[in-house]
Amino acid sequence: MRSQMMPTYSPPENMEVSHGEGIYLYTADGQKYIDCVSGIAVNCFGHANPELVKVLKKQAERLWHVSNMFRVPEAEKLAQTLVDHSFGDHVFFANSGGEAVEAAVKAARRYHHCKGHPERKRIVAFESCFHGRTTMTVAVTGNKAQMEGFFNGDLDCDHVPFEDMDALKAVVSKEKTAAIILEPVQGEGGVRPFTNEFIKAVRELCDETGTLLIF
Ligand SMILES: Cc1ncc(COP(=O)(O)O)c(C=O)c1O
Incomplete structure (x- = not known):
């Protein structure tokens, strides 16, 4: 039942993903799959990666969002790391x-x-x-x-x-x-x-x- 969703995609009707762990996905009815799609490369560090969960939780507890009208030191640090390891001089963070x-x-x-x-x-x-x-x-x-x-x-x-x-x-x-x-x-x-x-x-x-x- 997806009538409340805009019909832009048609995922398999009878498969509901409930959670993931590392390379595995689990469905609500207990099936286990190897996730070869990885969110189209978004989840390349695996599902529920404990290291990532730890830093995301720490950040969420400290500062949620301030908009781009304020400086965010961690964003600047990450941008510098990307500049140091690539050909680029500037970074633009995007949502997609x-x-x-x-x-x-x-x-x-x-x-x-x-x-x-x-x-x-x-x-x-x-x-x-x-x-x-x-x-x-x-x-x-x-x-x-x-x-x-x-x-x-x-x-x-x-x-x-x-x-x-x-x-x-x-x-x-x-x-x-x-x-x-x-x-x-x-x-x-x-x-x-x-x-x-x-x-x-x-x-x-x-x-x-x-x-x-x-x-
Ligand atoms: C090469 C390429 N560019 C752009 C996009 C669009 O990304 P998003 O779906 O995050 O907007 C994709 C998504 O698969 C992609 O593969």
Whole structure:
């Protein structure tokens, strides 16, 4: 009985997950499963991980939320750790993948706007990609079934076939393109990795054309 839920997904009718532990999921009627989905990679540290439960509980007992109008030392510390261990200089914490992609697309368009090229708005993505379900990210994803009923006209997005460098070069331009976005391993596209050579060639094309690259 799910009539109270918006019908956006249709999970198996007769399976109710009651709790999880490590790699296992347990259903209300006592079945035990290995969780090969892991919340689509969200639970990669396992269910009810005691270490995580401990720190989450400690934080929840101390400070719940202050909004981004105040400094949060732990958030700054985590951001610094991410900066120290990656190529990035700044971190934006988001609540979901869709929100992260939206932020990246906005940052890319704003970057060109501030550089005096407000016309560079177009986002180039690869066919069979998946970048989220918000209004902007369905446009970036470009899957017709997920876009039906939402838009009129051009959405400032282009889509090219997987690993097709000629098609990519034909569409990327210094005049119009803000960014190329790609999942190094496509998920919805069938767990398809891009080759290192292709990703390096995309990086070079971005450098040549002043286009930003979003992973
Ligand atoms: C590559 C990729 N980008 C974006 C998203 C959207 O993430 P969320 O469902 O957290 O908004 C997903 C979700 O599976 C994803 O796999």
